[in-house]
Amino acid sequence: MPLLQRLPIRRSLLLKLLSALLVFGAWEIAGRVPVSYAFPTFFESMSALWTLAIEGTLFSAYYDTLKPLVIGIAISAFIGIAVGLWIGLSSWFDWLFSPIFIVMQAAPLAALIPLLVMIYGIGLTSKVFVVCIMAMPVIVLNTAGAVRNTPTNLVEMGQSFLANRVEVITKIIIPAASPVIFSGLRLGVSAGFIGAILAELKITPTGVGDIISYSRSVADYPSMYAAIFSIILLAVLFLNLLERIEVTLFEGNDRGYASD
Amino acid sequence: MVVFGYRLPGMSSLLIWALVWELVGRSDMSFFVPPLSEVVTTLFSIIGTAAFQKALYETAYAFVAGVFFAVVIGVPTGILMGKNRLIDELLLPWVNIFLSAPLTALVPVLMVLFGFGMKSIIITTTLFAIWIIILNARVGVMQINRSLVEMARSFGATPWDAFTKVYFWAALPEILGGVRIGVIRAVKGVIIGQLLISIVGFGALFELYSNNFLMAHFWAVLLVLFALAFTLSEVLAWMERRLSYYSSKR
Amino acid sequence: MAMPQIKPVESGAPEIAVSAKNISKNYGDVEALKDLTLEFPKGQLTSLLGPSGCGKTTLLKIIAGLLEPTSGIVEVNGKAVTGPGPDRAFVFQDFALLPWASVLRNVAFGLELRGVGKSEREDIAAKYIKDVGLGGFEGSFPHELSGGMRQRVGLARALSVDAEVLLMDEPFSAVDEQTRRKFQEDLLSLVQNENKTFIFVTHSIEEAVYVSDQIAILLPRPSRVSDIIRPSDLRTKDVDNIRRDPEYLDTVDRIWALLRTYVE
Ligand SMILES: Nc1ncnc2c1ncn2[C@@H]1O[C@H](COP(=O)(O)OP(=O)(O)O)[C@@H](O)[C@H]1O
Ligand SMILES: [Mg+2]
Numbered sequence: 146m147p148l149l150q151r152l153p154i155r156r157s158l159l160l161k162l163l164s165a166l167l168v169f170g171a172w173e174i175a176g177r178v179p180v181s182y183a184f185p186t187f188f189e190s191m192s193a194l195w196t197l198a199i200e201g202t203l204f205s206a207y208y209d210t211l212k213p214l215v216i217g218i219a220i221s222a223f224i225g226i227a228v229g230l231w232i233g234l235s236s237w238f239d240w241l242f243s244p245i246f247i248v249m250q251a252a253p254l255a256a257l258i259p260l261l262v263m264i265y266g267i268g269l270t271s272k273v274f275v276v277c278i279m280a281m282p283v284i285v286l287n288t289a290g291a292v293r294n295t296p297t298n299l300v301e302m303g304q305s306f307l308a309n310r311v312e313v314i315t316k317i318i319i320p321a322a323s324p325v326i327f328s329g330l331r332l333g334v335s336a337g338f339i340g341a342i343l344a345e346l347k348i349t350p351t352g353v354g355d356i357i358s359y360s361r362s363v364a365d366y367p368s369m370y371a372a373i374f375s376i377i378l379l380a381v382l383f384l385n386l387l388e389r390i391e392v393t394l395f396e397g398n399d400r401g402y403a404s405d
Numbered sequence: 406m407v408v409f410g411y412r413l414p415g416m417s418s419l420l421i422w423a424l425v426w427e428l429v430g431r432s433d434m435s436f437f438v439p440p441l442s443e444v445v446t447t448l449f450s451i452i453g454t455a456a457f458q459k460a461l462y463e464t465a466y467a468f469v470a471g472v473f474f475a476v477v478i479g480v481p482t483g484i485l486m487g488k489n490r491l492i493d494e495l496l497l498p499w500v501n502i503f504l505s506a507p508l509t510a511l512v513p514v515l516m517v518l519f520g521f522g523m524k525s526i527i528i529t530t531t532l533f534a535i536w537i538i539i540l541n542a543r544v545g546v547m548q549i550n551r552s553l554v555e556m557a558r559s560f561g562a563t564p565w566d567a568f569t570k571v572y573f574w575a576a577l578p579e580i581l582g583g584v585r586i587g588v589i590r591a592v593k594g595v596i597i598g599q600l601l602i603s604i605v606g607f608g609a610l611f612e613l614y615s616n617n618f619l620m621a622h623f624w625a626v627l628l629v630l631f632a633l634a635f636t637l638s639e640v641l642a643w644m645e646r647r648l649s650y651y652s653s654k655r
Numbered sequence: 656m657a658m659p660q661i662k663p664v665e666s667g668a669p670e671i672a673v674s675a676k677n678i679s680k681n682y683g684d685v686e687a688l689k690d691l692t693l694e695f696p697k698g699q700l701t702s703l704l705g706p707s708g709c710g711k712t713t714l715l716k717i718i719a720g721l722l723e724p725t726s727g728i729v730e731v732n733g734k735a736v737t738g739p740g741p742d743r744a745f746v747f748q749d750f751a752l753l754p755w756a757s758v759l760r761n762v763a764f765g766l767e768l769r770g771v772g773k774s775e776r777e778d779i780a781a782k783y784i785k786d787v788g789l790g791g792f793e794g795s796f797p798h799e800l801s802g803g804m805r806q807r808v809g810l811a812r813a814l815s816v817d818a819e820v821l822l823m824d825e826p827f828s829a830v831d832e833q834t835r836r837k838f839q840e841d842l843l844s845l846v847q848n849e850n851k852t853f854i855f856v857t858h859s860i861e862e863a864v865y866v867s868d869q870i871a872i873l874l875p876r877p878s879r880v881s882d883i884i885r886p887s888d889l890r891t892k893d894v895d896n897i898r899r900d901p902e903y904l905d906t907v908d909r910i911w912a913l914l915r916t917y918v919e
Contacts, residue, residue, distance in 0.1 A: 160494040168499065183517040244416045251589055251638035252631040253596035256607070259615040260623060264437050302751035305719050305739045306765035306816065316768075320755050338507035339597075346509065347600055357513050366517070373514060377506045384505045395755070396798075 185367040194371035202356065203375065209352030210376070213269055214341040217276025221333055225281045226326060229288025233322070234314065243289065249282040255340075258347050272344040279340035280333035287329025291322035324395040331387045338380045439621045448625035456610060457626075463606035467523060468595045471530025475587055479535040480580055483542025484572070493543070500543075504536040508594070512601045526598035526605060533594025534587035541583025545576030578648055585641040592634045669696035672852035673718060673820055678727035680713050687713045689877035691727070695820075695869075700846045700853035702863040704910065705873030706917050711856045712748075714873075715822050718854065719745050731820060741769065744818035748825040750805045752797040758784060759793040761808050765816040776815075783811040787841075803834035820852045827862070835862075840894050842866050860914070864906045865897055872913055882913060 169187050176186030185193075197203040232239045232246075258275055265271040295318045303313045345354020353376045360368035423441055430440025451457045486493040486500075511532065515525040549572060557571045599608030607626060614623040673695040680688040687710045695701045703711045716722040718729050720739040729736040731743065744765065752761050759780055760767075766776035784793055787807040797805055806826055813821055827835045843866060846853055857863050863870050864886055874881040886906050897903050 157494060160491075161498055164495040164498055167495070181518050240413060240415075241418045241421070244419050245422065247416075248419075248631060248635050251592075252634045253593045255593065255597045255600055256611065256627055256630055258600060259611045260437065260627075263615055263618070264435075296751075298747055298749055298751040299753065301716070301721050302745065302747060303768065304721055305743070305745040305822075306768045306812075307739055307741060308768045312768055316764075317753070320753070323755075335505050335507075339509050342507050342509045343597060343600070346513065353510075357510070361513055361517060369513065369517075373510045376510050377502075380507045381502050381505055396796075 183364075183366050185370055189367040190370040190374060193365075193367035194375060197356070197368060197371055197375075203372075206352045206356055206372075207379075210341060210345060210354065211352075213272035213276055213344065214337055216269075217273045217340070218280055218334055218337045220273070221277050221280040221284055221337070222330055225284030225329075225333065226288050229285040229326070229329075230292055230319070232285065232289035233292025234318075239289070239293075243286075246282045246285045246289075249278070250286055254278045254282075255343055258343065262348055267349045271348055272341065275344040275348070276337045276340040279343075280337040283336060284326075284329045284333040287332070288322065288326045291325030291329075292318055294325075295321045324391065327391050327395065331384060331391065334387065335380070335384055338376075342376060437620055439624060443621050444624040444628060447621040448628060451622060451625060452629075456613075460606045460610045460626075461629075463523070464595060464599065467526040467530055467598070467606065468591060470527045471595060472534055472588055472591050474527070474531045475534035475538055475591065476584060478531075479538030479583075479587070480542045483539040483580070483583070484546050484576070486539065487543040487546025487576070488572075496539075497543075500536050500539050503532070504540060508532050509597055509601075512598060516602060521602050521604060523605060525602055526595060529598035530591045530594040533597075534591040537590065538580075538583045538587040541586070542576065542580045545579025545583075546572060548579070549575040578645075581645055581648060585638070585645055588641060589634075589638050592637065596630070669699065671695065672697040672732060673854065674730050675714065675718065676728050676730070678714065678717060678724045678729065680710070680717060680722065681725045686877040688717075688724070689879060691873075691879055693871055693880050693883075695852055695854055697852050698846075698850050699868035700842070700855055700866055701869045701871060702867040703854065703856045703871050703873055704858065704860065704863040705878075706875060706914065707858055709873045709875035710878035711858075711873060712824055713878075715745075715824050715854065715856055718820075719743055719822050721745075741816065742818055743820045743822055744813035744816050746806075746809050746813045746821065746823040746826045748828060750797070750809045750829070752805055752808055754797050756796075757793065758789060758795050758797075758800070758808050761797065762811045762815055765812050769816065779815050780811070783815045784808075786814070787811045801834075803830040803838070806830055806838070814849075818851075820854065822854050824856045825858065826855075828858070839866055843894055860907050860910045861898075864903055864910070870910070872910060874914075874917055884910065 173187040176184050176189065179186075194203070197206075228242065232242055255275075257278060258271075261271045261274050265274060299317050299321060300313055303317045308316065342354060345351055346358065350358040353372050356372040357369055360366070360372065426438070427441040429435070430438050430443065482496070486496055508529070512525070512529055515528050519525045519528060553571060553575055554567070557567045562570065596607065599606045600611070601608075603609060603612045607630065610626055611623065613619075614626070671694045675691060675693045675695075678688050678691045679686070691710075691714065693701075693714075703714060705711055713722065717724050718731075718736065720729075720736050720743070731740070753764065756764065759777060762784055763771075763776040763780035766779060771779070781793060784790060787810050789804060789807050789811065792800065792804065797808070800808070806829070810826070813823075827838050830838065839862060842853075842855075845851075846866075846868075855863075855866065867886065868890060870884040870886070871880050872882045872884065873879070884906060886902060892900055
């Protein structure tokens with residue numbers, strides 16, 4: 146019986162491993178053929194990654210890359226949630242500010258980068274700005290939408306038990322909105338990663354972007370692939386972690402339990 | 406927003422922001438922000454130029470091609486994943502990874518593999534759009550009402566009939582939802598690709614304008630780009646609403 | 656629970672706890688209620704019965720102070736209602752529990768909003784959790800409970816603020832039939848033991864006849880009180896025999912005859 150219970154987990158784990166094996170195997174073979182002079186094998190790339198890690202280059206690079214990302218996300222989260230709450234709570238603020246964020250959400254904001262570079266130069270400020278413009282809209286829109294969609298029955302319940310406006314906001318609206326706000330943050334982080342890397346590739350090569358650009362220019366393709374592999378891995382792992390946290394933190398919150 | 410009993414239309418506040426822009430531009434607060442009126446005049450003067458039309462054409466081409474491949478590859482893959490558990494379990498981890506991965510990081514690889522040109526930009530666009538399309542098509546197929554499937558079976562539908570007459574249509578709202586998000590992502594992808602491979606399309610134009618500090622030109626292009634992207638996403642959202650109206654009646 | 660339920664027969668007209676006077680309510684062009692007048696005797700259970708869309712919820716929310724009537728006035732113990740008040744407590748059709756809060760906090764939530772200290776309100780809540788039969792589930796969360804248990808939480812929350820008037824909007828419609836019957840029996844003993852006024856919305860004729868001292872039949876377009884029925888002898892019967900009682904069956908038939916023309 147315990148074995149039977151564990152079997153499905155084993156199956157999915159095995160298939161995940163198999164799936165990874167197939168993809169990395171294909172990468173290895175394609176590198177050995179090789180499909181292109183600029184296509185190193187999987188093992189070459191991994192050993193380049195190992196070297197980068199041993200030398201410490203990788204870690205100092207991540208320090209540089211993550212700095213604008215962390216600052217930008219912190220700013221976006223702070224301003225984004227505040228603005229989103231306000232938009233969700235006030236209809237005239239909604240009317241005034243929502244359209245801006247709706248346009249920003251649909252627009253290719255990356256096109257602003259040349260402008261930001263002209264205004265703020267090629268330093269940290271520009272990079273933080275890039276992260277902010279990428280991450281902010283989704284945080285604002287998710288927060289505002291979550292507040293707007295607070296179940297009316299919960300608000301009415303609060304009112305009928307004599308909650309005042311502040312209590313309705315702090316004890317009902319914000320807790321009810323927090324799962325969606327959190328997933329907005331997660332999506333913001335995801336967009337922020339795109340922005341941070343774009344900033345390093347487009348504005349000035351620093352951090353991981355520098356490893357990528359430099360190794361490309363000296364045709365050290367294994368190092369280039371290694372750096373790209375590592376940043377994607379880092380982003381995916383971190384976002385998965387956030388998703389796990391979200392699931393455990395808000396367990397039961399989002400489930401439709403109004404009627405079975 | 407209701408003022409004096411009138412309901413102000415949804416996006417009408419943009420007019421106020423346009424006014425703010427104009428005033429900020431006129432106040433000479435910043436060299437980088439020319440008045441909106443100047444931007445619009447510039448827009449009309451550059452819209453007919455060969456450089457602008459070439460950029461627009463190249464961008465549209467890369468975008469359409471990128472979306473085309475994303476849909477043509479993505480939808481069948483998603484349907485296949487929804488129908489076959491083994492394929493699903495093998496592919497799903499990768500789809501999820503690429504859905505959240507910062508795909509910008511892959512552009513340098515595309516550049517060395519496929520050159521500094523259209524091909525890389527098209528692939529970038531496809532990569533931005535395809536994962537959500539796959540995922541939604543998969544979900545669309547998986548959520549099909551069991552009783553709908555059993556209804557088809559009980560009336561003796563052949564697998565092909567069941568597919569073309571039941572599965573596809575039942576999954577269509579989700580598929581199109583995925584295509585809508587995919588298209589919006591593709592817009593971002595095509596611009597990011599052009600920015601990094603800055604010799605094609607608007608990427609080249611941005612380079613030209615910003616190097617020469619032609620602020621009004623720069624803003625004019627941004628305006629066009631944002632307006633096109635916004636219109637596209639609104640049209641798609643409208644279509645999706647229409648469709649979900651029909652599908653809610655099924 | 657085969658307790659005989661004998662209620663002392665009141666002498667003269669009962670005291671009125673809640674009265675709705677000439678209530679009209681329009682939602683834009685929709686006339687949900689039109690000039691509705693109805694009185695709710697103290698210590699009794701009055702059902703609002705009618706087809707869906709006839710304005711039962713609207714009336715209940717106006718009494719609760721959650722909605723403002725377009726015209727007319729609601730009085731509770733002779734005082735006009737201007738908003739939600741401590742004299743009324745609401746039990747919601749869809750429970751309206753906070754998904755992020757434990758059963759204990761949910762039940763204590765009404766007291767929390769009234770500024771009752773934590774240990775005091777938790778003691779009170781714990782007592783009512785036991786009373787509704789959920790002892791041991793204080794630490795559970797709403798998604799871990801069945802529909803019936805969730806409504807018990809909603810009921811305990813409403814009881815714990817000790818309001819005179821309990822407003823219940825189809826409280827049993829989202830629970831299964833067996834649970835529903837148990838609830839109905841419990842409701843009868845609640846009416847018996849607590850000296851509260853119950854206003855109970857339902858669309859089930861049988862349920863209304865089973866639990867009510869007074870049934871107000873609402874008819875739609877525009878909504879008005881068409882009849883008031885008082886199943887006079889049923890309340891003195893043993894709960895187990897009510898459904899076999901000729902008066903019960905006759906009343907159900909009579910109400911059906913009134914309503915059937917309004918069912919398409
Ligand atoms: N917020 C609202 N806006 C517009 N119409 C409403 C609203 N709430 C209820 N109505 C309408 O008022 C009528 C009465 O509704 P309701 O009180 O919910 O009926 P019941 O509870 O008896 O089913 C219905 O026709 C309904 O469509
Ligand atoms: Mg109702």
